[in-house]
Amino acid sequence: MKFVSEIDPDPYRLEKFIADGNPVVIRHAVFQETPFRKVLEDKNFLLAVIEEFLGDLEVPCVQVDGTCFTLMGFDNSHRKTLPKTKQVTLLRLRNYLENLSGCENGKSNSVHYVHIRDAGSLSSGFRSISANQKLLKPYVGLGPLNAWIGSGGHRVNTHFDKPENLYWVLCGQKIFQVFSPDMGKWLYPARAGVTTSGVTESIVNSAQPDIKKFPLYSKALQHAEIAVLDKGDLLYLPANWWHNVESKGLNISCNLWWERSSSKSNE
Template sequence: MAAAIAELDREALTDAGAFRRLLVEPCQPAVVRGLCADWPVVRAAAQADGALADYLDRFATDRPGEIFVGAPDIAGRYFYDDGLEGFNFERREVPLREGLRQILARAETPGDGTVYMGSLPASSYVPGFEADNALPFMPQGVVPRIWLGNASHVSCHYDTFENLACVVAGRRCFTLYPPDAIGDLYVGPIDRTLSGPPVSLAASAPEGDPRYPRMAQARARAMTVELLPGDALYLPKLWWHQVEATAPFNMLVNYWWDAFSAGPDAPMTAMMLAMIAIAERPAAEREAWRAYFDHYVFQREGHPLAHLPEAQRGLLGPLRQGNYARIRALVMQQLRGG
């Protein structure tokens, strides 16, 4: 049986240090009940859908954003079409106020289909919202994002950043899979996606689908949690998550950031470079490179130059002592053919 998702008392998150130590550094999913229950936007949502829309309208700009428009027959399950060549929904660009109007209209007449509007940076679409609905322990410069829609099913995917998801209106059911379940999830294309990251094809398929026999192993490890308005879920990067919003009108606010970045370069970029440098080499050579990655990158047996004094470790010394810039310059030079 899969382990339950840990729950953390919101009173323990007294400051940024406690937030990092208790929630982020363990690198495990955790629920914080009532974390944002005192937000004005959550109180507005508790009154009525219209009150929430009026609250957002106070801040809304005219900047257009992308919406997904789904026909009634997909029941809010935004996904690929049957041939994986296209998608089962339509994309449009509308200002936030118009998106809200369409979402509210379909909430009242669900037979007309569904609308979903997501990943809207609050600073661009609802300036002033963040100051009114603050999480003081969030790292400096992390911008909240707004997600709105009717009842929906967001396909199982991962993020390459830490993610704190705060439910404002409606209920959200999260189903989580650990990063090492990737081989059991039958992931779709990485360059033709619904909206950014690739998604699991198997997680959205009926249980027992013969095309995805290993999905049973992933389901045995799945963790599921339901969040109510005011609740929050912390997700470490690369954890797979499927999200179901069950109310006719739903809103979520999330934060993405890299809690452990040493500089501007991203691990996913390094992995994609490794795809072209290593992935199609002979199997024996790939295994040899695996040994070197384990030794120098993953450091399964400790620092690769632990047998030397720190002052003699050269480029393998601490990144913060100038080695980040030195390694980056060396890599850039080699990529340019220098």
């Protein structure tokens, strides 16, 4: 098993990896210089602060049927290949957070998560507690600051995003399995027009890949890299890199997507 390269929380070294288009993990990156360090280190306090800043938002809650699922919405030809998302419900975030606490306390067996798009622009307070640090300041403002909150126990299937991606964990654990763009030929991408979001996704169930049915997938697995992100860790994932993401435990994460043409190194 190969792991993604790791570096110390040095903005100049991070900039070099971004310029070269290579993924990298920075341990303990998030809690280095934030004035809200105590908030971020206390999970319950963090949830309370998020509720204060964003609690009145209506957000789509994805409830998962199975441990591996797709966000993209396949047509009938792939329904037997990948489990389907069970339900998407619009909820106020404060109500979702109540459900999340119940799930953690053993009062619910459901697996679910929410994605708050552009949370940074919706609340300056949330932006301050999640991204107010020297390492991230050159990139905040280049694209949307998103929040991801979930119960854990699921995996988002293998896909790639076109923008550059900085992803960091405030609570819980995320495990990324990443593949370079040239491995797409081994990952069985869905044919054009099959997904409804414009994101290209593999039709292979990454939680339980059927190697007999998809033999080339084993080649991709041989060259895959793993990034295990715990609280405070950050991953830079270059544009067009394939990845699937496993969530463990109650988890809160943020990410920044931006186009390389808008990055400081390409002005």
